[in-house]
Amino acid sequence: xxxxxxxxxxxxxxATVWKATGETLYQVGWTLLLTAILGVIVGTLLVVTDKGGMxxxxxxxxxxxxxxxxxxxxxxxxxxxxxxxxLMIALIPFTRLILGTAFGVTAAxxxxxxxxxxxxxxxxxxxxxxxxxxxxxxxxxxxATRWQLVSKVLLPEALPGLILGFTTTAVSxxxxxxxxxxxxxxxxxxxxxxYGYQRYSTEYIVVVIIVLVAIVACIQALGGxxxxxxxxxxxxxARSAAEVPPA
Amino acid sequence: MITLxxxxxxxxxxxxxxxxxxxxxxxxxxxxxYGVIGRSGAGKSTLIRTVNMLERPxxxxxxxDGVDLTGLGxxxxxxxxxxxxxxxxxxxxxxxxxxxxxxxxxxxxxxxDRAARRARSGEILELxxxxxxxxxxxxxLSGGQKQRVGIAxxxxxDPKVLLSDEATSALDPETTxxxxxxxxxxxxxxxxxxxxxTHEMDVVKTLCDSAALMRDGRIVEHGRLDDxxxxxxxxxxxxxxxxxxxxxxxxxxIIEITFVGLAxxxxxxxxxxxxxxxxxSLLGAAIETIHGRQTGRTRLELSGSAxxxxxxxxxxxxxxxxxxxxREAA
Numbered sequence: 001x002x003x004x005x006x007x008x009x010x011x012x013x014x015a016t017v018w019k020a021t022g023e024t025l026y027q028v029g030w031t032l033l034l035t036a037i038l039g040v041i042v043g044t045l046l047v048v049t050d051k052g053g054m055x056x057x058x059x060x061x062x063x064x065x066x067x068x069x070x071x072x073x074x075x076x077x078x079x080x081x082x083x084x085x086x087l088m089i090a091l092i093p094f095t096r097l098i099l100g101t102a103f104g105v106t107a108a109x110x111x112x113x114x115x116x117x118x119x120x121x122x123x124x125x126x127x128x129x130x131x132x133x134x135x136x137x138x139x140x141x142x143x144a145t146r147w148q149l150v151s152k153v154l155l156p157e158a159l160p161g162l163i164l165g166f167t168t169t170a171v172s173x174x175x176x177x178x179x180x181x182x183x184x185x186x187x188x189x190x191x192x193x194x195y196g197y198q199r200y201s202t203e204y205i206v207v208v209i210i211v212l213v214a215i216v217a218c219i220q221a222l223g224g225x226x227x228x229x230x231x232x233x234x235x236x237x238a239r240s241a242a243e244v245p246p247a
Numbered sequence: 248m249i250t251l252x253x254x255x256x257x258x259x260x261x262x263x264x265x266x267x268x269x270x271x272x273x274x275x276x277x278x279x280x281y282g283v284i285g286r287s288g289a290g291k292s293t294l295i296r297t298v299n300m301l302e303r304p305x306x307x308x309x310x311x312d313g314v315d316l317t318g319l320g321x322x323x324x325x326x327x328x329x330x331x332x333x334x335x336x337x338x339x340x341x342x343x344x345x346x347x348x349x350x351x352x353x354x355x356x357x358x359x360d361r362a363a364r365r366a367r368s369g370e371i372l373e374l375x376x377x378x379x380x381x382x383x384x385x386x387x388l389s390g391g392q393k394q395r396v397g398i399a400x401x402x403x404x405d406p407k408v409l410l411s412d413e414a415t416s417a418l419d420p421e422t423t424x425x426x427x428x429x430x431x432x433x434x435x436x437x438x439x440x441x442x443x444x445t446h447e448m449d450v451v452k453t454l455c456d457s458a459a460l461m462r463d464g465r466i467v468e469h470g471r472l473d474d475x476x477x478x479x480x481x482x483x484x485x486x487x488x489x490x491x492x493x494x495x496x497x498x499x500x501i502i503e504i505t506f507v508g509l510a511x512x513x514x515x516x517x518x519x520x521x522x523x524x525x526x527x528s529l530l531g532a533a534i535e536t537i538h539g540r541q542t543g544r545t546r547l548e549l550s551g552s553a554x555x556x557x558x559x560x561x562x563x564x565x566x567x568x569x570x571x572x573x574r575e576a577a
Contacts, residue, residue: 138339141299142404143328144356152352156343230343 002201009203016191017207023105024177024187024215031112031173036166038117043124044150046072054136054146072121079118084176087115088183108177108185116173123165127158160231167223171216178212188212248408248440249275249298254307256293267293268304269464275457277407280434280441282451284483285461291444294461295410298442299331300324312407329357332401336413338393340385346396347372347381353403367403375399375429391422398429402439409433411443415450427454448486452537458483476542477505479571488544490531493573500549500556500576501530505569508540515563519549523559526550546573 002009048055049069056065082090088111092102095110131154139153155162181189188208195204256268267290275281285291296302297309300316309316314327340349350368359367372378375395380388388396394414401409411430415423431454433439445451451458451472459469460483468481478484493501504515519527527547534543549556553576563570 132337132339134335134337134339135341137301138333138335138400139352139356140301141328141331141333141410142353142356142400143325145325148356152355153341157341159343 002195002199004201004203013204013207016195017188017204017211020181020186020188020191020208021211021215024174024181024189027105027108027112027177027180027185027187028170028173028215030106030109031116031177032166032170034109034113035116035120035169035173038113039120039124039166039169040155040162042072042076042117042121044128044154045069046076046121046125047128047154048146048150054149076118076121079114080122084111084115085179087111088180103184105186108180108187112173112176112180115176116169119172120166120169123169124158124162127161127165128154130161131157160227163223163227163230167219167227170219170223174212174215174219248277248279248312249273249281249442250308250310251294251297252308252310254294254297254304254309256290256297256302256304258293266464268297271307271461271464271466273459273466273469275440275442277440278434278438279456280430280443280454282455282458283442283444283461283466284446284448284451284458285444286446289461290464291461292412293464295412295442295444298408298410299328299333301333329353329404330406331408331410332398332404332406333410333412334394334397334401334414336416338390338397338417340393340396340400342385344385345381346377346383346385346388349385349396350399350403353400357404359404368399371399371403374402374433389422390418391425394418394422394426395429398426398433402433402437407440409439409441411441413445414443416445416447423450424453430454448483451483452487452535472537473507476507476537476544477569479503479505479544479573484544487535487537488533490533490544490546494530494548496574496577498550498577499574500551500572501546501574502549502556502560503544503546503571503573504563505542505544505571507542507569515545515568516547518562519547519559523555523562524551525555525559549576551576 045055045068047053049058049065049072050056056062058064058068079087091111091114095107096102099107099110101107135153135157136149139149144152177185177187178189178192181187181191182193184190188211192205192208195201196208251271251273254268254271255266258265258267271290271294273294283291283294293302297304298311300309304317307317311327311331316324316327319327341352344352347368350371351364354364354367369378369381372381375398377392377395377399380392385393385396397414415426418426427450430441434441443450443454455472457469457471458475459466461467468483475481475483476487490503516527516529519525527549530546530548532543532545534541536542549559556576560570560572
């Protein structure tokens with residue numbers, strides 16, 4: 001138990017939480033950057049290599065398209081079904097292999113990204129499937145290449161939905177980032193664990209919660225604002241999708 | 248300009264294979280507006296989609312502007328498609344772009360540089376009458392404006408052919424008329440060849456030079472509209488001039504007279520009665536404006552001797568009228 005009447009208590013608390021917040025933001029930021037890139041790639045591949053998709057037969061081979069699709073589906077399903085805390089432990093050897101260490105603020109980016117990519121890829125897949133097929137036909141009728149169809153039609157048209165989905169993903173990543181903190185991943189989770197759990201400091205827990213709530217609220221507000229701005233007068237159903245509670 | 252030869256296409260459905268196109272051949276002349284009419288499920292949508300290979304036929308050839316599209320590789324086909332614009336019933340505009348952005352999409356795909364895109368999109372938006380809406384978002388537009396954007400996008404890369412897939416079916420009658428007027432104008436001013444499909448006879452009669460009727464994946468009749476209107480045995484012509492069922496036989500003769508460019512049939516009837524001393528009764532009449540001309544068909548019942556009727560028919564034909572003897576006097 002720490003003595004909260006100690007004159008150094010509050011300065012120490014704020015210094016600790018400030019540093020931990022920086023770590024969490026760093027961790028979450030890098031994870032989201034990697035997730036955005038990989039999730040869009042995987043989600044797009046899931047859609048275009050599916051039956052009737054524009055990349056149904058990459059290099060003229062239906063078998064190749066089918067294989068890519070099945071393998072990616074499997075990976076995404078697997079990644080989504082393993083509880084994060086188990087995935088995180090299972091990935092320790094892999095993290096060590098690519099970063100040389102399995103613990104610490106940076107190392108935690110690996111399991112976080114591995115968990116977030118399938119989550120976001122599935123959302124990307126759903127958003128892209130909602131793009132009316134007629135729009136792709138219109139693009140084809142203008143003589144667009146497959147790359148042009150993806151980059152000029154499919155992704156831009158799905159963008160408002162992608163941003164909302166990314167917002168949900170980001171909130172989950174903040175959540176997961178707190179979990180990695182408990183096994184040496186640093187950040188706010190680590191503070192909550194060390195001060196709140198092991199030393200029973202209610203003040204630390206409360207401040208950590210306030211900071212986390214503030215981060216999540218900022219992410220949600222920013223995502224909702226960007227999506228609405230893009231959609232401008234979009235459909236009510238699309239707006240209510242922004243209200244999906246964090247995982 | 249567009250030639251389809253023996254084009255067939257079969258789809259696999261749950262209930263078994265569906266032959267959407269059955270040995271369809273079609274010829275659209277340069278500068279012509281050609282309408283394919285039919286009910287839904289007749290195969291007309293598949294037909295128009297084979298013309299730019301959105302639907303690849305199982306057999307047969309599709310030639311546009313002298314190029315056989317069925318034999319092209321992917322890159323060549325993309326280039327060929329830039330010469331074939333297409334507009335859609337649901338407009339298919341990108342919500343993520345402005346009006347101008349949608350038009351420029353066609354130019355980006357065609358590899359036109361930024362400055363030229365600006366210039367061309369301005370030009371084409373003026374042509375469809377949307378200059379003041381260039382910066383509007385798609386959802387701010389009315390249906391008619393959306394289709395104008397669709398037309399502008401389809402024509403931005405300066406194609407020689409425009410395909411119209413039920414382009415006015417989602418629009419109200421007034422807006423339909425203004426879009427059809429625009430298509431006619433573009434056809435005249437740009438020499439644009441237009442192939443359209445529709446289920447509305449109104450579209451065919453106000454716009455088309457030639458027409459074909461599709462049923463069960465086949466073209467059951469086709470021809471120049473001017474010729475079709477004169478044929479009483481034509482299904483399309485019967486749809487144009489619905490005169491109802493024939494009455495029970497009662498010993499009288501029945502003829503149908505088709506008028507082109509005459510305002511009234513009155514003198515004809517009185518002439519039959521006065522000059523040929525026939526009893527004439529009117530069984531039905533329909534008048535349509537086709538290509539801006541009053542065109543009509545009258546069904547008359549004539550009582551008199553066979554010789555009188557022969558003379559009367561010869562007289563009418565001598566005046567340049569098209570007369571069909573539907574039933575002879577008993």
